[in-house]
Amino acid sequence: MHTEGTAMDDADLEAIIEAGARLLRIPLRPEWLIGVRLHLATNLRLAQLVTEFDLPDDLDPAYVFGA
Amino acid sequence: MRDDLAWLDGKAITAGIIDGSFSAREVTGTALERIEQYDTKLNAFTTVTAERALARADAIDAARARGAALAPLAGAPFAVKNLIDIAGLPTLAGSKINRERAAASRDATLVVRLEEAGAILVGALNMGEYAYDFTGENVHYGASRNPHDLARMTGGSSGGSGGAVAGGLATFALGSDTNGSIRVPASFCGVFGLKPTFGRLSRAGSFPFVSSLDHLGPLARSVGDLAAAYDAMQGHDPQDPVCAARPAEPAGAVLDAGIRDLRIAVAGGYFRQGAFPEALQAVEQVARALGATREVHLPEAARARAAAYVITATEGAALHLDRLRSAAGSFDPAVRDRLIAGALMPAAFVVRAHKFRRWFQAQMLDLFEQVDVILAPATPCVAPMIGQQTIMLDGVEQPLRPNIGIFTQPISFIGLPVVAVPVPLPSGLPIGVQVIAAPWREDIALRVARALELSGVARSPRPPEL
Numbered sequence: 001m002h003t004e005g006t007a008m009d010d011a012d013l014e015a016i017i018e019a020g021a022r023l024l025r026i027p028l029r030p031e032w033l034i035g036v037r038l039h040l041a042t043n044l045r046l047a048q049l050v051t052e053f054d055l056p057d058d059l060d061p062a063y064v065f066g067a
Numbered sequence: 068m069r070d071d072l073a074w075l076d077g078k079a080i081t082a083g084i085i086d087g088s089f090s091a092r093e094v095t096g097t098a099l100e101r102i103e104q105y106d107t108k109l110n111a112f113t114t115v116t117a118e119r120a121l122a123r124a125d126a127i128d129a130a131r132a133r134g135a136a137l138a139p140l141a142g143a144p145f146a147v148k149n150l151i152d153i154a155g156l157p158t159l160a161g162s163k164i165n166r167e168r169a170a171a172s173r174d175a176t177l178v179v180r181l182e183e184a185g186a187i188l189v190g191a192l193n194m195g196e197y198a199y200d201f202t203g204e205n206v207h208y209g210a211s212r213n214p215h216d217l218a219r220m221t222g223g224s225s226g227g228s229g230g231a232v233a234g235g236l237a238t239f240a241l242g243s244d245t246n247g248s249i250r251v252p253a254s255f256c257g258v259f260g261l262k263p264t265f266g267r268l269s270r271a272g273s274f275p276f277v278s279s280l281d282h283l284g285p286l287a288r289s290v291g292d293l294a295a296a297y298d299a300m301q302g303h304d305p306q307d308p309v310c311a312a313r314p315a316e317p318a319g320a321v322l323d324a325g326i327r328d329l330r331i332a333v334a335g336g337y338f339r340q341g342a343f344p345e346a347l348q349a350v351e352q353v354a355r356a357l358g359a360t361r362e363v364h365l366p367e368a369a370r371a372r373a374a375a376y377v378i379t380a381t382e383g384a385a386l387h388l389d390r391l392r393s394a395a396g397s398f399d400p401a402v403r404d405r406l407i408a409g410a411l412m413p414a415a416f417v418v419r420a421h422k423f424r425r426w427f428q429a430q431m432l433d434l435f436e437q438v439d440v441i442l443a444p445a446t447p448c449v450a451p452m453i454g455q456q457t458i459m460l461d462g463v464e465q466p467l468r469p470n471i472g473i474f475t476q477p478i479s480f481i482g483l484p485v486v487a488v489p490v491p492l493p494s495g496l497p498i499g500v501q502v503i504a505a506p507w508r509e510d511i512a513l514r515v516a517r518a519l520e521l522s523g524v525a526r527s528p529r530p531p532e533l
Contacts, residue, residue: 020411026391028407035404036411042469043380043408046373047416050423053370061421062428065279066311067265067482067506 008044013037072097073235074529076289077143077296080238081185084131084142091124091131091142091187098144098189102236105533108217110209111230113149114156114191120144123187140295141185143238148225149191150198151175151241151283152272160274161194161224163207164390164397175272176307177241177283177300184299189237192227196399198243198276199383199406200224201251201471202453206399210453213256214530215496219450222255222471224248225286229256232286234533239287239296243273245280246375247445247475250487253286254499255450257489258527259293259516260286264506265482266311268297269304277382278309279421280375280479288527290517293486294319297509318510326518329511331359334443334503337368338474341460345498346444349490353500354442356524357515363438366430371477374420374427376469380409381417401468428481435505440515444474445487445499474501484509486516488525497528 203226225242229252253260
């Protein structure tokens with residue numbers, strides 16, 4: 001599968017997952033890989049939707065949010 | 068058991084106790100007996116606090132006997148999602164892992180405030196694990212079941228809250244809503260749900276999920292109870308750094324002020340795509356009852372939902388990172404896989420999502436210069452079957468779980484107050500409509516909900532078998 005808009009295929013995603021899990025010291029079982037890959041692909045697709053939207057440099061991120 | 072007491076609203080319960088029609092012990096006893104009788108089917112409760120409840124009821128009866136004034140919710144049984152602290156119990160947050168936590172040393176702020184208002188805590192409620200859920204299913208404690216059809220989902224993550232209130236096991240309940248977890252079960256179970264403005268109600272003493280998006284709020288079968296519970300819980304709490312330093316702004320007093328002065332519009336565009344006909348039909352019914360003919364466009368709603376999704380995945384993952392390292396195998400697999408995927412997201416994407424949040428909020432505040440209320444579906448469909456994995460949206464089969472919240476996520480993303488109102492459908496199943504107001508205007512959303520309740524368009528239907 002190719003993740004739309006991220007130029008990432010399944011092998012790329014699995015490489016990120018395996019390296020990232022080592023970096024974060026999360027013990028990843030092989031049977032979890034399909035589910036994690038699916039969700040990572042969704043996350044990246046939705047992140048792409050956000051990051052392709054042009055925002056001014058001086059716009060403050062709303063970390064501390066006042067409604 | 069006096070079943071009639073189980074379906075009274077809080078005002079009628081308090082009035083009945085004051086005039087001697089029944090006692091607080093009778094009301095509480097009825098709630099406890101109904102929980103024993105029906106919760107084997109509904110699976111709404113994880114703990115029943117019977118001893119505590121009866122002691123509180125006796126205290127109220129004793130206060131009445133000595134002529135003391137009773138508080139506004141005196142005798143009304145309520146229960147709380149099990150991510151809210153109850154002194155003496157471990158706060159499970161729907162997880163197996165949290166069973167090992169020490170018991171809470173004190174009640175959450177909102178529990179304290181509700182008991183001060185006379186309400187009687189009867190227990191802790193089932194929920195989706197760590198609130199990362201829209202279904203009400205739980206691999207450790209079993210699925211909450213919908214009182215209108217036991218084979219269907221309650222919605223989540225406040226599944227037990229929706230089921231307990233719709234099933235007449237409590238007068239009202241507390242839930243939490245990060246991306247829709249009050250409004251979704253309100254929609255599927257056919258009850259009213261209030262997600263207040265971000266920062267309005269204290270979250271102190273609750274287990275978090277996504278701090279920058281988490282809200283607590285009530286679910287009830289009537290707008291009067293929703294407002295009474297909300298009013299009882301308002302007020303600044305220094306224990307929650309996010310809780311706004313605003314005075315309480317009681318909504319109960321203005322509930323019947325009518326809607327003639329309000330500009331009400333229907334959300335178009337994104338909020339019409341992906342909705343099943345029954346969801347759009349419910350919005351039309353509500354709009355017609357309110358005389359709302361204007362349609363407004365919420366700018367970049369799909370991106371708002373996407374940004375909320377990214378923030379949720381990453382902030383949730385950061386919260387649970389240590390547990391993923393030490394006990395990943397003890398999570399619900401559906402939650403674990405999403406948390407691991409969230410932990411792997413680059414920080415730059417998260418920062419952009421927070422920048423987009425600022426932009427979207429400014430756009431929406433501009434929109435609220437033109438209208439006072441926006442109507443939108445709460446869920447794209449009625450309650451799906453328990454175990455259902457996919458849904459057809461606009462003719463495309465998609466995963467069910469994340470798509471249940473497509474209409475709620477863009478709204479909570481910027482903390483707007485919403486009342487989800489239940490609309491009974493000819494099929495016998497209910498569905499919710501979101502009544503969305505500007506920040507800090509819960510009073511307006513509640514007034515509109517009250518007008519809809521009086522018109523008969525919005526009501527909480529009693530399940531025939533309960």
